[in-house]
Every structure is written in C-alpha cells, then in structure tokens.
Amino acid sequence: MLAVVYIAERTYSAPRKWMRGKGRVTIQFGCCYNYSMDSNGNPPGILQNEPVDPIPHLFKVIIRRLVRWHVLPSTCVPDSCIVNIYDEGDCIPPHIDNHDFVRPFCTVSFLSECNIVFGTKLKVDRPGEFSGAIAIPLPMGSVLVFNGKGADVAKHCVPAVHSKRISITFRKMDESKWPIGFAPELDLQGLERLPYEGERSKRLTLSKSNWPVNRQGVRREDSTDKGRGLLETPPEPRFVGRARPGPPNRQRVRLDFDN
Template sequence: MSVKEGLVSILKGLSRDEIEELLLNQELCGHCELSLHNHVQLIHKSKHDNKSSMSGPDSTQPDDISERYSEPSTVTNKGSSIKRESNKYPEQAHSRGWTRYSEKFSPTSVDSKHITSSTQSKSGRLTEVELVSDDPKERLGLANVVRKTNFTHFEKVNGKNVNVVQGLELHTQVFDADEQKKIVEAVYEFQRMGQKGRLRERTYTEPSKWMRGKGRVTIQFGCCYNYAVDKNGNPPGIIRDEEVDPLPPIFVQMIKRMVRWHILPPTCVPNSCIVNIYDEGDCIPPHIDHHDFVRPFCTISFLTQCNILFGSNLKIVGPGEFSGPVSIPLPVGSVLVLKGNGADVAKHCVPAVPAKRISITFRKMHESKIPYGFSPDPELRGVRPLAMTPLESPSQQKHIENKEASSHTPASAPPQVVSKPNNASLFNKEDEFPPLGAMNASRRRR
C-alpha cells in the first residue's frame, strides 16, 4: 500500500467532525494553506455541479467525506510533498520508534558471539519517504527546536583577533521530558551491565574517586578512545584493535533524530559515542577533542543543567574549578554542536557539576581510525534530514538573543570562575536511580 493509499484509508475512518478538527487545527505555511484552499474550492464546485446535473428526490451524495479530502491531504511546497495525518491516529511511526527502542536498549553483551551491531532494523534500509514526515508530532517537534548559532567572543590568537567560539551551535527543546527519562534509564541500565561485567572489556570504565572531580564514569560505544598513554604504551586516540560494544538502538534513534531535525549534517553521521555519568563534584578538565574524530560532533545534556566553559586559554583554579572567558549554560535535553573554531581553537571544559548529570557525546570517527572489527549500523545508512517548510526553516525559527552574559561575554570582561552553577535537577528524588560511583575499581571486571 502506498503512503497516499494509507492516508485515504485513515481518512475514511474519520468522522466529519474529526476531519474538520484536523483542517482547523493544522498549522500550514501560506503557500500550503492557499493550495489546500484551492483544492477544497474545486471539490465544493464539483459537488455543486453534480447536484445541479442530477434530478429527482432520490438523488444522494456520498456520506463519507474522507474521499473528498484525500487529494488536499497531500500538499506540495517547492516540490516537496508534506503528508499530514490526523492527530487522532494512534499508530505514529515516530512515537512507536521511541517505545520500541527504549525497550530494547541493551547493547550486545560479552556473551554474544556476534560482532556486528545489534541494531539491525527489520527492513535494513531507509527509503525516500523518510525524507518527509507524515507524523504531526515529529513535525511539531522539529518546528519547536530553538537554535542559537551566533556565538561570538574574540581573542588574540597568533597575533590575530579570532572569534574562538565560531561554529558553536546550541539546539534546545530537542528531547522532551519523557524521551529524556527513557534515555537516562537506558544509561543507568548500561552502567549496571558494566558493573556486572556484561559489557565488552573497554566499553565501561569506573575509576576510583581518589579526589574531587575524578570519579566520572564513562561508557564507550563504537570505538575505544584512549585519553592518555595507557599501560600498554598506546598513545591518546582511538585504539583500533580494541573491541567495545556497538551503538545501542536507542542511541541510533537519537542520531537519526539529530540528522532528520537539521542538527547534524547527513555528511557527518556519528558512528561512536561516549557516555559520561557524573556524580556531584565530577568535572571534565580543559581540552580539545582529538582529531581521530571529524567535525562536527555534539554533546547532549541530561538530568542537571550545567555550564561549559570555552576559551583559548582556560585556567585550572582548583579541583573541579576552572576559569574561562565564555560560559554557556547547557539545558537538559539540549544539543551542543562543536565545529570550526569552537572545536579546534577554543578549549572547553565542564566544571564540577552541582548534582547528578549525564552527557552523551556523539562523534564520527575518521576513516583512517575506524577499528578493525567495526561494523557500521545499517539504520544509519542513508539517513537524511526532513524536508522543511518555511515555518520550520532554521532561518525562520526563534533564536536566543546574544544579550545573555552567560553565552556572550565581551573580550574585555574578566574571566569567570565556575564550579557549581545553581540549577535544579530534572529528577530531584534521591531514589529515582541507583547511586553513581558506588563500586570500587578493584572489584570491576578487567
């Protein structure tokens, strides 16, 4: 059955009131609204002409009006079909995807004999129809994303005035509260699996908390990244002959969301990620991400809002405390994209967090650094951004103003020292999730 036939079938099951509600409540751009209006007028005129040509009291008109709206239910804008369904239709592909994948978020365990990704879809491919969405909920979500792309802070770099945060993008309202909760639950399940030795050896790392800011738990999928020279003499970077678990299905869906919603380009679809689980006081010191990963890459924040500092010269003030000229708040559910000078000139760091926090950083590996046993996820082949109406275009969306001191600090302003921002946690009950960092490193599976 084609998409159009399926839409007609749905419309046939709707009452007059439901179709009227659909037409009145659906927001359309001016072009689409005019096109729909013209179609309705043609149908009305055709109906009137038929009535005039029919004689006798027994003449009747079809009682099912769904057929009359089958044509205007698909409108065209600049050559891109935008198919729309009633909000009352319960089986939306988008919402089904989150339910299905949140129930199957476990990665391949060490007991599995399969090295290929566990995220193979039933179809195994993406079709052209995925370039447009017939899910009103997804289109509404796309339209509601708030994008800030005009970060500015100039510093002297090699004698030149350089905007060191050029290329940074902050996308908020990307993941709603329910989606955030499912993602967080999945992350804590991965942590439990790691503590029980059910993940491949280098997937899970839980260092002993020997000082403030040093207890951050990490879970790596897709590749094993070495932060420093290890005991085997491997330098910092991707270790190609180390095995870790593949991207879990729920993370694959997050990646698809970000590409479809014009947050990440289809030319740089991530194939690896690192999960950071912070306890109160944990931090990430100043650094520039290794060039084993191409640009752009992104990080997503959960549980607690915190600040991230940027600058060409960040200073360590004390354990978990850093000083820098630019401080950007990261709301929960937001995506920070790093590219350009923001990724390669400015260093960045996360000061000691005020409460439990999770971040997930998605990156694409450089072709020359892909691990030897790596298998790309079929779900991510050919993923494309959604066609956007003028109202959904990033250029038409509401941008956060540059007046916020936290996201735009003049070059003459003094550096900020940040350790514990006062932000509320999304989950403020102590028993919502298992405690972090509770396991001694010596008890972990090696």
C-alpha cells in the same frame, strides 16, 4: 527471571576517585577512546585493538533525529558515542577533542543543568574548578554542537557539577581510524535531513507543474462558469502582519499615547 548482560571490557569504565573532580563513569559505544597516554604506551585517540559494544538501538533513534532535524549534517552521521555519568563534584578537564573524530559532533545533556567553559587559555582555579573566556549553560535536554574554532582552537571543559548529570557525546570517526573489525551500522546509512516547510511547498509546487494539463477542461469565462466556480474571481489578497496598502497620497500617522 534474572537477565545477565555481558559487555566488552572497555565499554564501561569507573576509575577510582582519589580527589575532587576525578573519576567520572564512562560508557563507550562504537570505539574505545583513550584520553591520554595509557600504561601500555598507547597515545591519545581511538584504540584500534580494543573492542567495545555497538551503539544501542535507543541511541540510534537519537542519531536519526539529530540528522533529520538538521542538528548534524547528513555527511557526518555519528558512528560512536560516549556516555559520561557525573556524580556531584565530577568534572571534565580542559581539552580539545581528538581529530580521530571528524567535525561537527554534539553533546546531549540530561538530569541537571551545568556550564561548559570555552577558551584558548583555561585557568585551573582549584581542583575541579576552571575559568575561561566564556561559560555556556547546558540545560536538561539541550544539544550543543561543536564545529569550527569552537572544536579545533578553543579548549572546553565542564567544571565540577553540583548534582548528578549524564551527557552523551555523539561523534563520527575518521574512517582511517576505525577499530579493527569495525563495520558501519547499516540502519544509520543514507540518512537525510527533513525538508523545511518552505522547501516542502516548493517541491510540491514543482511536482504539480509537471502534472499533465487537461486542455478540454479550460473554458472561456462567462456568467455560468462563475456560478459553477470553475473560473471564480480570485479573492482579495490578505496582508498578514503588516498594514494594508492604501492610496499613494495617504500619509502615515504615528500616535503617541505617552503625552
């Protein structure tokens, strides 16, 4: 059986490739973003009258993990994303992401590794090739978070890639820039970060301290209690990863096996 899937007109875009480094395929979810002034006179930014498809379920799974695993803060849950599909030789020219999107945002890389170049002044060496202050590798499966001066002061670009690559950039829209008719995804609301191991232990300790105490179960220590394990002598402390403490007059000796 052949399944036919209909998508909004501006969800998928495959510009005509007329020179090296031009025309990567893009798929936008949540909102339609205009990179530059278009033929209708719309300035760069979110187009409020151009509907696109909502975020797919699989991408929501990624968003939940980005928040729960402390990659993005729970105050900045993405509600839009753009998929960039690169063929060999495709690139992204120098730019700063529009402030219709709040900070931080992030990019996840797939299929192959490439570099992203940052700098306040990026040089175009030749079509599709750029140089700047610093180049950061983006391995497969890596996540790069943009925030602070790296998102607002320095420009960034992706020089022409050497093999097929896919990246997904997850961003949260400024609420004042929401497209007409946009409604937040209910299953992305109220996401919280998972506690670190130390925080989890601390919460468990605090919760135990609030447990009721059975005073009748506390008895004076005697030989019988020791045998029953009710008030056993605590074991000798263990020192992991460092030397055991010794008498105060003990000297430390350094052994040199090179001589």
